[in-house]
Amino acid sequence: MPNLLIADDNPQICSILKEYAKLEGFTVYTAADGKAALDAYHAHPMDMILLDVMMPLKDGFEVCRTIRRESTVPIIMVTARGEDFERIMGLDIGADDYIVKPFSPGEVMARVRAILRRLEPTKEDAHQETCTLDNLVLNLTNYEAAIDGNPLALTKKELELLWLMATHPDRVYTRDNLLDQVWGYDYFGDTRTVDSHIKRLRAKIDLFPHPHWQIKTVWGVGYKFEECPHDAED
Structure with missing residues (x-):
């Protein structure tokens, strides 16, 4: 049975979501x-985390940042109504989705199912778990990336962005394309969340030489993974 962590300082919300999740087959x-x-996360291998933003001792943002430094476990942030900055910040620090209070427990479980379905390996994934382009190696199964054997400390979303573009070199993706294919749901916030992820991704990539490929900005459109000729000047 998959493990689900529900972190919320409202006991009524925890109780209701726990009952719904148990009906879905989760150990809660x-x-x-x-x-x-964080104690529960470290004590048990979690398959999904529902994380409220406003909690005592450590808020949801701090908890999310801590978990993202060591795991790609799916995280759904629970935010207050109308607080756009909370949703944007949650996505920027590595959350997979967000849901706004008040919500129906059925909607929460639908979001959980949708994310877990996206994580299930497809037949295509089974034949393509790694991608190698020049000195870049990506492994989507283990969520690992390296340049010339040097590991890249990428977040889940950063690796998924790089994987999508690297496996389709020279294809231009708009910000909306990337939000739809990587985040996998209708995003009602600011598409600049893509820009912030690309900025951090580039900073990590640029720690190591990669003269024959780059993530290129296509001005007015979006981004693409571009392979450069080997005889081009560095």
């Missing part, structure tokens, strides 16, 4: 504050 763990959420 709950936490009423950020410290307890």
Whole structure:
């Protein structure tokens, strides 16, 4: 049975979501504050985390950042109504989705199912788990990336962005394309979240030489993974 962590300081919300999740076949763990959420995460292998933003001791952002430094476990942030900055920040620090209070438990479980379905390997994925282009190696199964054997400390979203573009070199993706294919849902916030992810991705890539490929900005359109001729000047 998959493990689900529900972190929220509202006991009623935790109780209701726990009952719905148990009906979905989850083993459910709950936490009423950020410290307890991290303790539960470290004590049990989690398959999904529902994480409220406003919690005692450690808020949801701090918990999300801590988990993202060591895991790609799916995280859904729970935010207050109308607080766009919370949704944008949650996505920027590595959350996979967000849901706004008040919500129906059925909607929450639908979001959980949708994310887990996207993580299930497809037949195509089974034949293409790694991608090698010049000195870049990506492994989508283990969520690992390296340049000339040097590991890249990429977040889940950063690796998925790089994988999507690298496996389709020279194809131009708009910001909306990337949001739809990497985040996988209708995003109602600012598409600049893509720009911030690309900026951080480039900074990590540029720690190591890669003269024969780059993530190129196509002005007025979006981004693409561009392979450069080997005889081009560096």
